[in-house]
Structure formats: structure tokens, C-alpha cells
Amino acid sequence: xxxxxxxxxxxxxxxxxxxxxxxxxxxxxxxxxxxxxxxxxxxxxxxxxxxxxxxxxxxxxxxxxxxxxxxxxxxxxxxxxxxxxxxxxxxxxxxxxxxxxxxxxxxxxxxxxxxxxxxxxxxxxxxxxxxxxxxxxxxxxxxxxxxxxxxxxxxxxxxxxxxxxxxxxxxxxxxxxxxxxxxxxxxxxxxxxxxxxxxxxxxxxxxxxxxxxxxxxxxxxxxxxxxxxxxxxxxxxxxxxxxxxxxxxxxxxxxxxxxxxxxxxxxxxxxxxxxxxxxxxxxxxxxxxxxxxxxxxxxxxxxxxxxxxxxxxxxxxxxxxxxxxxxxxxxxxxxxxxxxxxxxxxxxxxxxxxxxxxxxxxxxxxxxxxxxxxxxxxxxxxxxxxxxxxxxxxxxxxxxxxxxxxxxxxxxxxxxxxxxxxxxxxxxxxxxxxxxxxxxxxxxxxxxxxxxxxxx
Numbered sequence: 001x002x003x004x005x006x007x008x009x010x011x012x013x014x015x016x017x018x019x020x021x022x023x024x025x026x027x028x029x030x031x032x033x034x035x036x037x038x039x040x041x042x043x044x045x046x047x048x049x050x051x052x053x054x055x056x057x058x059x060x061x062x063x064x065x066x067x068x069x070x071x072x073x074x075x076x077x078x079x080x081x082x083x084x085x086x087x088x089x090x091x092x093x094x095x096x097x098x099x100x101x102x103x104x105x106x107x108x109x110x111x112x113x114x115x116x117x118x119x120x121x122x123x124x125x126x127x128x129x130x131x132x133x134x135x136x137x138x139x140x141x142x143x144x145x146x147x148x149x150x151x152x153x154x155x156x157x158x159x160x161x162x163x164x165x166x167x168x169x170x171x172x173x174x175x176x177x178x179x180x181x182x183x184x185x186x187x188x189x190x191x192x193x194x195x196x197x198x199x200x201x202x203x204x205x206x207x208x209x210x211x212x213x214x215x216x217x218x219x220x221x222x223x224x225x226x227x228x229x230x231x232x233x234x235x236x237x238x239x240x241x242x243x244x245x246x247x248x249x250x251x252x253x254x255x256x257x258x259x260x261x262x263x264x265x266x267x268x269x270x271x272x273x274x275x276x277x278x279x280x281x282x283x284x285x286x287x288x289x290x291x292x293x294x295x296x297x298x299x300x301x302x303x304x305x306x307x308x309x310x311x312x313x314x315x316x317x318x319x320x321x322x323x324x325x326x327x328x329x330x331x332x333x334x335x336x337x338x339x340x341x342x343x344x345x346x347x348x349x350x351x352x353x354x355x356x357x358x359x360x361x362x363x364x365x366x367x368x369x370x371x372x373x374x375x376x377x378x379x380x381x382x383x384x385x386x387x388x389x390x391x392x393x394x395x396x397x398x399x400x401x402x403x404x405x406x407x408x409x410x411x412x413x414x415x416x417x418x419x420x421x422x423x424x425x426x427x428x429x430x431x432x433x434x435x436x437x438x439x440x441x442x443x444x445x446x447x448x449x450x451x452x453x454x455x456x
Contacts, residue, residue: 023404027414038444040432041414043221043386045292048435053291053352055345056334059083063095063330077344087330095326101319103135103300104326107333111135111300114336119268126271132303132311135324135332138294139251139285142301144171145317146247146281149310150212151177157209159200159244161192163389163421163429165221180204180211183424186391189380190225192216197238213245214238216266219252219384222421222431224364226261226384232269239278248282251299254289257361258383267304280304286331288386290356298328298335360386363434363441370445374452386435389418392428395456400428406455411447 024041031037039047046052058076062068062084068076069085088094090106102108112128119126136142147158147168157178160168164181172179182200184190201211216235218227239246248266256263266280285299303311323329339345364382371379376393394403400417408414418429436444 021416021420023401023408023416024414026405027408030408030412035412037408037412037414038436038440039414040436040444041416043288043433043435044294045288045386045435046294048433049437050292050356050435051352052293053349055080055339055349055352056291056293056331058345059087059334060327060330063087064327066094079339079343079345083334087333091326091330095330097326099135099323099326099329101315101323102131102133103324104329104333105130107135107329108133108300110333110337111302115265115267115302119265119271121268122272124268124272126267128267128302132306134301134303134314134318135329136283136299136301137297137324137328138287139249139283139299139301140167141324142281142283142299143167143247143249145301145314146213146245147171147175147177148317149314150245151175154178155208155210157204157211158247159197159204159211159214161215161217161220163222163418163423163431164215165217165249166420168215169422177212178204178207178209180209181422182214184220184223184225186223186380186424189383190220190223190389191227191231192235194234194238197235201242211242211244213247215247215249217249218266219255219263221249221252221385222387222389222416223380224382224385224387224389225380226256226258226263229264229269232264232266233273236266236269236273236275236278240275245279245281248280250282251285251288252385253284254357255360255386256384257364258381261383263384267302270304276305279306281306286328286335289335290353291331291335292356293331296328296331297325298330298332300332359438360434363436363438364388366438366441367432367434367445370442371448374445374449376452382434386433387431388434389421389429389431392430392452394428400430403428403455404430407448407451411451413444413447 027037058080066088091104108130111133112130115128116126154176157180158172159180159182162181162183169179180200182196185193204211253263282302287294339349367388368379368382371377371390377390379388379390382388400419404415404417415430415432423429
């Protein structure tokens with residue numbers, strides 16, 4: 001008898017990932033039948049028209065075909081060829097060979113320098129150990145590695161924000177752990193409340209669950225919120241009080257649109273507090289920001305305040321998959337070591353980067369203002385990341401899943417119901433990206449408004 005679904009384990013059967021759930025499957029089915037679909041369900045910039053950065057793709061192209069180093073003069077800028085030559089020499093065997101399990105050493109050193117430069121301000125000097133940096137197939141693999149390390153029994157719990165990115169709930173379920181949800185405060189721009197955190201962890205204790213870590217997504221997915229420095233310090237104090245590891249999902253660190261705001265990392269906060277008793281895993285990716293290279297699957301995880309014997313165990317687990325893919329590692333290197341001022345590629349690189357980020361900021365403003373013009377909608381400011389998570393008023397007895405499926409069927413717009421991310425009981429939301437081209441955003445808002453007004 002062939003494999004039956006009854007043969008599968010509960011962890012697999014109970015794992016859910018709403019971002020690519022039944023609504024997306026239906027969207028793909030409609031598209032195959034000739035319908036035009038606008039996919040607002042996932043942060044996939046290039047699928048909605050964002051162009052790759054010329055510098056990154058040119059360097060990668062030369063690394064993929066090293067003969068271009070000799071033949072590319074006049075086709076590629078001088079610094080592109082020099083960077084590719086450096087990469088080929090530093091990697092020793094090129095992109096077709098495995099690297100060490102942690103990732104290429106020169107890339108990890110560049111990541112460490114990037115973190116140090118990013119986080120050294122306000123008289124706070126950073127120290128970053130390249131041996132505590134792991135190159136991963138996107139930030140998701142780093143998150144999964146950290147959760148695999150932390151979950152050792154069905155009584156181990158991970159605090160996750162509600163709403164949250166379904167990577168966390170799905171992975172915790174798959175690894176046999178317990179989700180411990182803490183609600184974000186929507187009315188205050190999706191900030192964290194110490195009272196809510198304490199309530200969540202004490203409820204877990206009553207259920208016999210041992211909390212091991214707290215996940216913080218900043219800037220927020222799906223909320224678009226950006227945490228204040230004081231909010232982050234409160235999280236560190238809370239984590240220390242309860243012996244928790246912090247998992248800092250910081251993949252949207254370059255997507256901050258709020259005037260006068262800047263991204264602050266949890267690594268910087270820990271150092272500024274002289275805190276050495278709270279372990280931290282932080283994650284970054286080439287998929288978001290202005291790079292948008294989702295399909296290349298590159299990213300990194302940095303471990304801080306983690307003893308060497310634990311680092312050895314992480315390395316052992318990473319070695320099971322041999323290494324992260326090499327093109328993703330190289331693009332991570334290019335993310336953290338862009339062209340310098342005065343180099344031939346610098347002006348074009350900065351122009352492309354600025355254009356992408358300014359367009360995203362404009363779309364965030366258009367989406368926020370447009371959704372709030374719809375009767376029955378309430379949307380918090382989109383201060384960062386790539387999403388809006390509006391609260392919507394539904395007819396009695398109707399669900400957000402029905403709403404989103406009907407929106408897809410009638411208007412060809414694919415969004416994700418708020419229940420896929422978690423939400424307070426009695427509320428309804430959906431998540432949409434801000435990624436459609438600026439000239440399409442108003443049409444998307446208009447279509448949602450028309451649908452919402454007439455849906456019963």
C-alpha cells in the first residue's frame with residue numbers, strides 16, 4: 001500500500017502557513033485560467049516589478065562565469081570586475097563548491113564589520129565575532145536553526161507576537177514546541193506591552209509550559225510598526241527576568257519610512273545596556289530592504305551572548321545541510337559591502353537604492369491614507385517593513401477568510417486573512433503588501449473600497 005495521510009505525524013498535519021495557503025492556491029488556479037491577479041500576499045518585490053540592483057547582479061554574473069573577468073572589460077564597470085575577482089580568489093573554489101558550514105569566512109567577516117558599523121553610535125562601540133555569524137539560505141533557515149536549538153520537548157514554549165509571521169507558528173508546531181502568543185497593542189502603533197508579556201508568560205506557566213525564548217519582529221511583519229528604543233529595552237529586561245533568549249527578526253531594517261525614525265538593533269540595545277546575561281539571535285536577509293532578492297535565498301544569523309559549547313552545537317546542526325547556497329552567500333556579501341564613494345558603480349548603486357526606498361515610502365503613505373478612507377477600515381501608520389494590516393468591520397457571521405477569498409474572486413486581489421497571523425478575538429484584519437507599482441496602488445485601494453462597500 002502506498003503512503004497514506006494517516007501515516008504522517010501530527011506535527012506535519014497541524015503545520016499551517018497562511019501566506020501560501022488556500023487563497024493563494026485559488027489565485028494561482030484563477031491565473032492559470034486567464035484571470036489577472038495582483039499578488040499582495042507576500043513580500044516578493046521582484047514579482048511585482050522591482051528591478052534587481054545592477055551592481056549586485058553584475059558582480060554575481062561574473063562570479064557565475066569567471067571567464068567574464070578577462071572578457072568583461074568595456075561591458076562591466078572596473079569595480080565590478082575587481083569585486084568579482086576578489087570573491088573568486090577569497091572563495092578559493094568559486095560558486096560551484098561547498099563552503100564551510102558557517103559560510104565563507106570573508107563573507108562572515110564582512111557581515112561582522114557591517115554590524116559593527118551599523119550599531120556603533122551614541123558612544124556605544126560594538127564587538128562582533130565573525131565566528132558567531134552563520135550564513136543561511138534566507139533568514140528563514142536561521143530562524144529555524146535557532147528554534148531547533150531551543151525546542152527540546154513538547155513543554156518548551158516560544159513567545160511570539162500576535163499578529164506574527166507564520167514562519168514562527170509553523171516551525172514551532174513542526175518542531176513539537178508550544179506557541180505562547182503575546183498581543184501587540186494595535187492602538188499604540190503595534191507596540192509591545194510589558195503587561196501583555198507578563199500575562200502571556202504566566203498563562204504559559206499555568207499550562208505547564210516552560211518559556212524558552214521571545215520572538216520580536218522589528219520592523220513589524222505583518223503590522224508595519226517600528227519599535228521605540230524604550231520598548232526594546234523593556235523587552236531585554238523582561239527576557240532577563242524570565243531567563244529568555246531573544247530572537248530578533250530584523251530583515252526589514254532598511255525599510256523604515258517614519259520621518260526622523262531610524263532602525264535600532266537588539267544587538268545595539270544589549271551592548272548599550274551592558275547586558276551579557278541575555279542570549280540573542282538576530283536575523284537579516286537579502287530578500288527585503290532594497291535588495292529584494294527573494295529567489296536567491298541569502299541571509300545571516302548572528303549569535304550573541306552564547307557560550308562556545310552552544311556555538312559548537314549550532315555549527316554541528318548547520319553542517320547537516322553542508323552549507324548555505326553560494327550565490328546567496330555572495331549576494332549577502334554584496335549587501336553588507338556595497339560600492340564605496342568614488343568607485344565607478346557608486347552613483348548608479350545609490351540612485352537605484354534611493355529610488356526603491358523612496359517609492360516604498362510613497363506607497364506606504366498612499367496605502368495607509370487610502371485604506372483609512374474606506375468606511376469600516378482602520379489602519380495604523382505603516383512606519384516600516386512592506387505591509388499594512390488594517391482592521392476591518394465584517395457583516396455579522398462572516399469571517400476574514402471568506403472576505404479575502406471573495407475579494408480574490410471578485411477583484412483579482414490576493415491578500416491574506418488576519419486569522420493566518422493571529423489577531424485579538426472579535427477583530428478581523430487582512431495583510432496586504434505595499435509592493436504593487438505606485439500607479440497600481442490607488443487602483444488596488446479603489447478595488448478594495450468598492451468590494452468592501454458592496455460585500456454582504
